[in-house]
Amino acid sequence: MPNIGYVNGRFLPLEEARVSVEDRGFQFGDGVYEVIRVYGGKPFRLKEHLSRLERSAQAIAVPVPLSPGEWEAKVDEAIRLSGFPDGKVYIQLTRGAAPRDHQFPASPDPTLVMTVREMPPVDSRMMAEGVTAMTLPDLRWGRCDIKSLNLLPNVLAKQQAKESGAFEAIFVRDGLVTEGTSSNVMLGCEGVLLTPALGDNLLAGVTRQEVLDLAREEGIPMEERSVTLGELKAADELFLVGTTIEILPVTQLDGKPVADGKPGPMAIGLASRFKALVG
Ligand SMILES: Cc1ncc(COP(=O)(O)O)c(C=O)c1O
Structure with missing residues (x-):
């Protein structure tokens, strides 16, 4: 079959x-x-x-x-x-x-x-060149830690991203980054890997945990805490993680380059560790 x-x-x-x-x-x-x-x-x-x-x-x-x-x-x-x-x-x-x-x-x-x-492997060009993302208000309910079938705000946000030429929409609630429509968000800031802390407003991604474990093994300092929109916009690098996309660098956010507009070293290093892990 x-x-x-x-x-x-x-x-x-x-x-x-x-x-x-x-x-x-x-x-x-x-x-x-x-x-x-x-x-x-x-x-x-x-x-x-x-x-x-x-x-x-x-x-x-x-x-x-x-x-x-x-x-x-x-x-x-x-x-x-x-x-x-x-x-x-x-x-x-x-x-x-x-x-x-x-x-x-x-x-x-x-x-x-x-x-x-x-499912074919993730497009290697997206990995090499990075993808674009846009921020949007997080209009979802208060229990985004539950992987519920109610995905209408995610569907609408992803469509808005697509119509704006972006690959993913990153949700922001009360000035804080939550997650993507079907991904978790990670930032590199002065050598530290930052990602929003788990709670009711985001899904505990299996890939998120895997990537944090890989980063720990690599000795990359990390912080799981609230991440502001300002920090997202000022990040040295930005990447999305999730089951279907694995680890994808974001090189443009809201129409502006992320740092120098190239995939960052953390995303590149972790993606190659991840690839090795999944064979
Ligand atoms: C809203 C949301 N956040 C995060 C993720 C990433 O989770 P995982 O790595 O377990 O696929 C997904 C996956 O579909 C998702 O829908």
Whole structure:
């Protein structure tokens, strides 16, 4: 099978996968999700993604239908069926199908959907040349640490970025940087790696943690704390990190070059460590 779909226990070709129009994920965005990268036929940091999925589901009181071991077996099976050495696994867990009513159904029957798609490596030109970003107000809700299906502000911001010729939008709330629409943000400032501290306003990115671990091994000083818009604009270098983009330098922000307009040494060094890690 090429692109794989999985719905409530059944694997099938992606184009045949279906869920009910009454699914609360479709009706209300009432669910959570994960995106996991596959390198060389192996899911990258699967345990970390699955434990975040569990945390997200618990935070919105959606019952989790599989044990950790069952999750791992399902993901492995999906990857094996796809036959893709390099791909991405998408997992979506919703409160299930029920007649439309805001309150939870009395006996929720969660819907578990998984897809596996092939994914080419990140464009090496974007890595070599860097990408552009723009800042936008963070209009999202107060629990961005939950990887919820409600992505409308992210979708609108990413579209606005695209229409402005930018690759990513970086959200700013009350003068503080939170994260990108689908990435975490890191800055280099006088040799220190700075990134917004975890909290309700941003996702605890699996890649963010991986990059911090690599930076620690490299002996790069780092600070996880509030980062102001002023610091973002004055950074010596800026980069985005996330499952699908890995580590991408930002060389232009809000139409102005970041420092000298070239990818910075921290991003270059960490990206090459990351590449080595994922083979
Ligand atoms: C809002 C947001 N922040 C950060 C990230 C990066 O998280 P991860 O590295 O776990 O993919 C994502 C990933 O999609 C995201 O959607």
